[in-house]
Each structure stands twice: as C-alpha cells, then as structure tokens.
Amino acid sequence: MKAEILATGDEIRSGALVDSNSAYISAKLEENGIQVMRHTCVGDDLVLLVATLREIGDRVDLAVVTGGLGPTTDDLTAEAAAGAAGVRLTLNQSALENVESFFKKFNRPMTESNRKQALLPEGSQLLYNPVGTAPGFSLAVGRCRFFFLPGVPYEMRRMLDEHVIPGMLSLQGDAAMHSRVKTITTFGLPESLAGEKVAGVEAAFPGIKLGLRANFPQIQVKLYGRDTDPAKLDQRMAGAGQWALERLGRNVISENGERMEAVVGRLLLERSASIGLAESCTGGLLANWLTNVAGSSAYFFFAGVTYSNQAKIDVLGVRPETLEKHGAVHEETAREMAEGVRRVAGTTYGLSTSGIAGPDGGTEDKPVGTVCVGYAGPDRSFGRRLYFPFGKRLMNKQIFSMAALDILRRNLLGTDKSVGRGKAEGSTCKGEPGT
C-alpha cells in the first residue's frame, strides 16, 4: 500500500519551524513495509487544506496528517477533513471525554475553546490521545484512509505507535508481514565510517535492510527485517545483529536503544557505586543528562558546575598553583577537579570536564573544540585531552559530555586501554573520541 504525509500549520509553511514529524512518520511507515510516496506541507488555510486532502485522497491508500487539532482559531484540520469528505462536524462524546479527562487528571479548568477539540467529522473514528488534550481521528476521503494526529512530536509519536501503525497493518490484511528492528547505539565513529563498517550486512543477510540515524553525538545503526515467518525472521535478525556488533566493536554503547546516560547509570548501580561531577565547559549538561534517568539519585550525589576559577578552588579544592601554571583547560586541572569532586561528594568516582566550547576563547594551542576530561576512581586518576572539530557551542557541550561519559563507561567496564593512567599522568589525543 502507498502512503502520503501531510504536515499542516503556518509555522512550518513559513519556515519558522522545521518539520521533523514527516521524516519520523516516513521512517516508521517504511519500517513497516508501507511505501511513502510524497510529503506535503500547507499552512492554516481552509480552502487549500480541503483541496490538498482531496488530492491525496485521489492518489494513495493511506495518509497521515499532523497539526491543526489544537483549541485555537488557526486549528482548522477537523473542519478541513469534514469539508474534504463532504460531512459535518459533530460533537464526539468520546473525544469530549478524552479532552475532559486530561483536564480532570491535572485539575485544570477546561475552557470553551477546548470543547472545540471534540468536534470531529461525522463518521470518523476517534484516535485516543493519552498524553495531551487534542484527540486524533481517522476518516476516509476518496479512496484513502486518513489518520489525523496532533503536531506536538511526543503526542504524535505515541499515537502513531498506538493507533496508526496497527491500523495500517490491519488494513493491509492477509499479507501481514512481521517486522523487527534492532538498534545499535554507537559513539566515537563518524556516520560515514559507521556506515562503511556495516555496509555489507544487506549482502550477508538477504532481506535485512540497513539504516543509519545520526542522533548527535551518537550514531544509531538500525537493522530492519521483514518476513511472513516470524521464526525465520528472528534467526536472521540475530545473525545480522551479531555480525554488526562485531564490526562496530567497542564503539557500541548499547544494543537496545539505551542512551549513554542510562548505560552508565546501570553500570554504576550494578557495582553499587556512585558518581560526582565537576563541570566547567559542559556547564551542567552532564548532570542534566544523568538526572534525566529516573532513579539516578541512587548513584548521582553532586555536581559542581564551576565556571569560575575561584569556584574550582573553593568548592573542588583545585590548587591555585595548578591553575596558574597550566590554566583551566589542562589535563592536570581536570584531574584535580575529578579528584576534588570525588572527595567533596564522597562518591566512588569523580568525572570532570574543562574545555573550550566556543564561539570565543580558543587559542592556537587550545582551539575551540578542545576538552580535558578528568577521571578519578578508587585505584587511579588521570586527565585526558581530546579535540573535536566542531565550531558550534551547543554541539561541543554535547560531544564533550558524551566523551566524558564514554571514558567513565570504559573504565567501569575495564576496557579503557588508552594512555592517561596513573596519578598526575596526562595524555593528549586528537580527533575522534575513543580512537
């Protein structure tokens, strides 16, 4: 079956917002064997919306529409869908309960404009929204079954998984294909190199499709399999997964989509260990990532975000002589920061960052993109210098944080074979992390 995707809204049409929903939906549909022919975006324009829905209804079997289901006057999708199908809008009692339950749950007053969200085209089927006020719906226009979803990404994603994909697969009928996805998360390889390492998987395991997704600074290698026979499919997926894991080697962070901060948290928990952070250039991002994991208070006790030298001395006990001699961005400073936070926080491990995220502050010796990561554990401590060739401040904060967590991860696993061991020892390595 063939599908199209329609994104609605003036903020996307006018370029104020990049439409990431359509790519997400496309990838999900393609994973499930539904071919996506076209994406379209139009603004909050009733006449054009109606015309576009009719065009799509004449062209394909399935369509997903995002946006325009909110409570305000520029939310026109339900009205446009009714117009395209030639039906009226009516109050859908279940949709009203969906909206009301959301307000009841959070003890907030429901406004009259929220009632508008329960007006759905006659003959449409409600798609329950478990995480927001905008109910979705599905409706036939022309020869096409449309699925209308809110534009808020996390609401859309949840409803796509719960309603749209199962609905589309059941419409596909007997030719039901089983599908599997394996996600291998890596760090330390650029996308092109990761791609080269696993490019042969499609030839080695016929029927397996390879996809790469850059989720900076992590790269996800995805293996997609489809077959009518689930047992055969599982066997083939297992073989292909093993093949890819061997080729990606120690750059693999997880095999199940787990992010770096969750992996590190699990490793700490398994060891009944704890962590303290001393952040300079990463400015709290490391702590923020670690504390995004529910239950992280079991192993994360304290982070000192020491942006000034004085705070490095006062809070972490970095020696003024070290700062005078080497400056803030140096292996020895990073090591003293890691040791200091380990002592102050009373944790098993200490991890630190000090570097130059940019846009200013770079020198010939220490250009923007330079970071020193400090590690302190029960047996040893070290500082290690890394360099990343990115000019952007926010990218540098992210890759610095990820590189620091990767050093901690490898030390927890006992696979850190790089230089930079022993007390007061420093090291410099340029280029990709972990190479």
Add this chain to the structure above:
Amino acid sequence: MKAEILATGDEIRSGALVDSNSAYISAKLEENGIQVMRHTCVGDDLVLLVATLREIGDRVDLAVVTGGLGPTTDDLTAEAAAGAAGVRLTLNQSALENVESFFKKFNRPMTESNRKQALLPEGSQLLYNPVGTAPGFSLAVGRCRFFFLPGVPYEMRRMLDEHVIPGMLSLQGDAAMHSRVKTITTFGLPESLAGEKVAGVEAAFPGIKLGLRANFPQIQVKLYGRDTDPAKLDQRMAGAGQWALERLGRNVISENGERMEAVVGRLLLERSASIGLAESCTGGLLANWLTNVAGSSAYFFFAGVTYSNQAKIDVLGVRPETLEKHGAVHEETAREMAEGVRRVAGTTYGLSTSGIAGPDGGTEDKPVGTVCVGYAGPDRSFGRRLYFPFGKRLMNKQIFSMAALDILRRNLLGTDKSVGRGKAEGSTCKGEPGT
C-alpha cells in the same frame, strides 16, 4: 507572487534525513515578501518528479527545487525538469566550466559522471555554484519560473542568496509585497489561554494573521503581516504588537524571540550582577540553559547540583535541622540553598530548586510536580512553593527550571508582586507559574 518549494531525494522521502532546507528557503522567501503556499517532497522517481513539476507549474508563479543535481544515477532533477518543460538536455558550456573549475581549484580528478552535471535543459539559465560541483539552473515550466539548487545546505544557501532571491525580486517588479513577523515569547499561560487572550487581534487589525507555537514550556505568539506599502505595514504591525503585549501582560518574556535564559543573562549583564545556582530536582538543567548562552561566564560563576542531602549541607551550608524538620522539598530548605550558593559563589543573586520531578517520590502533601524555588538577593531572600500538573520527569525538569528563571527575571525587573518576601518567609501557591 506565490511560490512553492520542492525537496527531492529518497533519503528525505524515506525519513532517513530531516528536510531542513525547505524551512530555510520558506523563511527567506517570506522575509522578502514572497508568499510560500506549499512544500512538497518526492523521492528519486522520474515519472513522479515530472508530474510534480508540472503540477507546481500550473499552480504558482515561483518555485525552488532542491536536490538531485549530483553526478550519480539517482540524480534525476535535470532530466525531470527537461521532461516537464518538454525540452531536451544539452551540454551547457558554462556549466561544464563551473564543474571543471571546482575540480581544478581543489586539484582533484574529474570523472565522466561529473560531466553529466553540465547537461542542462535547453533554454535554462545557469545558476553558478561557487562552493560545489553541482551547477544550478532556472527554467520556466507552465506559468512558473523554477530555480533548481543542490541539496547540500551550505551550497543551497549561498546560491539562494546570490541567485534566487535577486532573481525573484526582479520578477516581482512593482507589486512587491513586504512581510513582517513579530514573535512574542510568553511563559505561564497554557497555549489555549494565550490563544484566547490574543484571538481578537485579526479582527482588530485587518491583514494581521495570528499564529501560536508551543515550545514547551514557553509559548510563542506570532503576528504575521503583509502589505505592498512598507510604512503602512510597519504601523499596523506596531499597533497589533502593542495590542497583544497589553493582553499578555507580565507573562511576556521577550518581544524578539529571545529565550528566557538569554533574557535573564542580559538583565544580569545590564546590572553588572552575577548568579549562582543550587539545583536539586532540576539536576543541572538550569545551569545547562544559562551556559548555552555564549558569554555567560561573565555573570554565571557556579552551580551546585546537590542531589543528596549531605551535599546540600556540605557544599551549600543548609542547616541539618532544616532538612530534618522540613525535608528537602520545602520553602525554607530552598531559601537556605539559595542563600548558601550566593555566599559560596560570591554572586549578587542565588537561585535554587528543590522538588519532585517524578516519576516516583510524590506524597499526598507533596505530589510529583511540586517544586520549591529559593531566591536570594542583596535585599531579601525567600522560598516559594509551586505545583505543575505534569506527570513526566523531563517536562517537570523543564518547567521547574523555567519557573525558577521567571522568578529571578521578575525580581531583576522589580515586578515580582507575589507573596514570599522577607527573610525566612515562605509561601505556597498552586497552579500556573506567576498566576
């Protein structure tokens, strides 16, 4: 004049790559008074490409097409353009020189497939590519003037500025439309309520269009205006902007798209003031936001992310009796954290958070979504309890951080009229921040 944008390529169609080009082009065209009606994306499919170019050629006056100008077999754009216009492909001597000059400049060997890039539709005009091998071209199909550009973002952007915008403006001639966008960023109003407050702007100022964009936990109110007379347009925009600002009142954070952390940073700089943070439940997110702003080291010195009670006592000097009596999530604890970090960091202001982000840890008295914000300044300090009805940990971290920054912002501006003043004074207020 009306325009459309077409992105081509299987990597975009299949969702492997998010199409950021179309948003960029839309914004540039709209800035120059050219109304963008629709974006489309289709894959590397010759028949569909020809059909889509013809459709667009029937609908609008101007179009920008990106992608498919490379040397490989799946680069089909020139062939599709020739097919849609009913002309042949011929070797364009200037285009060949464009390609050759690039290889000469970088001393790289030119392959036969690169010669293909110089085959352009008969009657087309070359658009010189100064930064890559793929020459662009412009061609009329139907009633529409098409501009074909490479898909590589930095090549596309350069050629859009140098060729497409000037070309379109000269085609527009006298009837050129001017357009303006005003972005008002708010915090503390749900989207529906923000929408209701400003819904009347379109009636009060004919020709102004309203758009709302939720960028959780901030809501942006956008006013779009278009007119052939720029002076009239500016006057109408100013009136509409004033009207909306009055209705949104003290929930307005900025009038120019500036985010909360940038506003707070600017206010601190203007006052030659500095800030220290003491974070519990927000786990470093507040520090991370503040340090996303380049130059923030001028006013941000230190954040103590004190997840454990011991760290609150050791690093911030919170009194053990306070923690024993009230627990970590309390107005008085938050106040002592803010005072402590102000003292430790030696800053003008101290700001703290302690709360329950979830998913666990809530009680009847202090459910998930409860946060106590502490403020300490030269003249006073206080703790204030807030409650937000969100169940998700990451949303809570965000809205807690934003609420804390909003309390700092209002105190910097002298507009914090809420309760919770004076030393050791606490307050509790439920519901939306700032209400």
